[in-house]
Amino acid sequence: MRTLSLKQLGVAIACLGLAACMGNTDAGGGTSPAVSPSGNASSPSPSLASTLSAQQAPAGLGCGWQTASDPDRTNIAFPDTSAKYWVASVLLTPGNRLRIDGRYPDARYFSFNVYDPALRPTDALADVEISPKNGRSNPFSTPNGRPGGAYTAYLNYGQSPTQNVSVPRAPNTLYGGNVALGPGGSPNFGLVTLIYRIYVSHSGDYFSGGVPLPQLTLESADGKNTIATLPNCEEPLLPTFGGLAPKQGLNNALxxxxxxxxxxxxxxxxxxxxxxxxxFSLPDTVLGIGREQTGVVPPTPDVAPLNGGGGFLxxxxxxxxxxxxxxxxxxxxxxxxxxxxxxxxxxxxxxxxxxxxxxxxxxxxxxxxxxxxxxxxxxxxxxxxxxxxxxxxxxxxxxxxxxxxxxxxxxxxxxxxxxxxxxxxxxxxxxxxxxxxxxxxxxxxxxxxxxxxxxxxxxxxxxxxxxxxxxxxxxxxxxxxxxxxxxx
Structure with a gap:
């Protein structure tokens, strides 16, 4: 195992500890897929967490993806039953980035979205925007392309092209973006919510697309130093405690x-x-409800946050x-x-x-x-x-x-x-x-x-x-x- 500086060790411990108990979700239907910690897109450098496997993470504690959607327990934020969502709370600072090593699922669609504290997306990376490794094809942009090929993507600190078109986008990269607070906003940093989505899986488990979950690795902003590789799990901590919690059938009953x-x-x-x-946004939705119920038409200027930004994850x-x-x-x-x-x-x-x-x-x-x-x-x-x-x-x-x-x-x-x-x-x-x-x-x-x-x-x-x-x-x-x- 390589030697970590005190600063890197502190960041890694904080990240792993918080990852075990934090996470928001935009839930969908179905049960969580069984995945293997092997077969990831690349072999990360040895790190603080690299020796942990799914079998060594009881109840999903410490997993890189801390929450998975579930129709009984996390059916919130207006989900879609044909999708599966995995959520990670990622420590994002000016000095680090997140590396995402994955494989193209056999599915209709997959993506990564990052969110601000108000649960509004600040940036996203769609499947067609992710270039493959080793000369393989991207099946989402190439006719007859085969799934399973490896890719590497990154979550960087800083303003996103989604929020400012003058910001150049690096290849295979999404950005933490800015939080809309005051003129120009402020950088989205600290524990940042990242969601991985798969829609309409065609093979393997109904939701997994037949590939393992992407491996998450915290590294320095220039990619030269690994801080921590977060372990994948067969089942995240929440909401099933690593698959230990029994099914309740609540949604079927409702x-x-x-x-x-x-x-x-x-x-x-x-x-x-x-x-x-x-x-368009949560404020616009609330004003719309008020207009319909009271007949009062308050002014709705064509300015943020009314005219965009989203919400509800x-x-x-x-x-x-x-x-x-x-x-x-x-x-x-x-x-x-x-x-x-x-x-x-x-x-x-x-x-x-x-x-x-x-x-x-x-x-x-x-x-x-x-x-x-x-x-x-x-x-x-x-x-x-x-x-x-x-x-x-x-x-x-x-x-x-x-x-x-x-x-x-x-x-x-x-x-x-x-x-x-x-x-x-x-x-x-x-x-x-x-x-x-x-x-x-x-x-x-x-x-x-x-x-x-x-x-x-x-x-x-x-x-x-x-x-x-x-x-x-x-x-x-x-x-x-x-x-x-x-x-x-």
């Missing part, structure tokens, strides 16, 4: 619950008539619309739009898709939990190329709300309100109707055109009058204006 009709719908989320809005590569509903207006709700093409869809060439991935998820606002999601490949598309998502309790589900008829049904869950989140990921620049291309303060419906998610309340009798999704949506739209009254 999804199958039928909200009692006699209970008051006191939570002030949900609008009549329902309409979709693009997510959002992904820079995603853009979102949200449509809010409340049971006081109806127990069946619909969201309908023309479906974009996606990578891997039948008849769509590589890099010719309108976006890499899209999905529809039903969520509860206060707890930020998902109930159910449908990814693009899981969503029924009708003869006109539209999807129609139907959300209700199982007891209220219309008999004709089936995939065979072109409907995608999602459970409402044990909540009075419902937030339907529509995601667009890595949109093709030529696809002008993507959510990503819609500006702050613009007309979202006009900008997205037929891809805009229209919404309606309905009742079972009206819904069951037709099996055609376009006709059903028209009937429900008429029903809500003929029979529903604001404040009823």
């Amino acid at each position: 999804v199958s619950a039928d909200y009692p009709d006699q209970l008051p719908t006191f939570f002030p989320i949900g609008t009549y008539p329902p309409k979709s809005a693009k997510f 959002s992904n820079i590569h995603n853009a979102y619309t949200s449509t809010t509903f409340n049971r006081r207006y109806g127990n069946i709700v619909l969201v309908r739009a023309k479906a974009p093409t996606f990578r891997g869809a039948r008849g769509v060439g590589f890099n010719q898709e309108q976006m890499r991935y899209w999905s529809i998820c039903g969520n509860e606002f206060a707890t930020q939990r998902f109930t159910q999601c449908a990814a693009d490949y899981q969503t029924a598309i009708d003869a006109n190329g539209y999807f129609t998502a139907v959300v209700s309790d199982l007891a209220d589900r219309p008999a004709n709300a089936t995939a065979a008829n072109g409907f995608t049904w999602l459970a409402w869950g044990a909540y009075p309100d419902m937030v339907v989140i529509y995601r667009h990921m890595l949109a093709n620049p030529a696809f002008k109707q993507s959510i990503q291309n819609q500006p702050f303060g613009g007309d979202l419906k006009a900008g997205m055109g037929e891809y805009y998610p229209e919404a309606a309340y309905c009742d079972k009798a009206t819904f069951e009058q037709s099996n055609n999704p376009a006709e059903v949506f028209a009937l429900c739209s008429k029903y809500q204006f003929d029979h529903l009254k604001p404040g009823s």
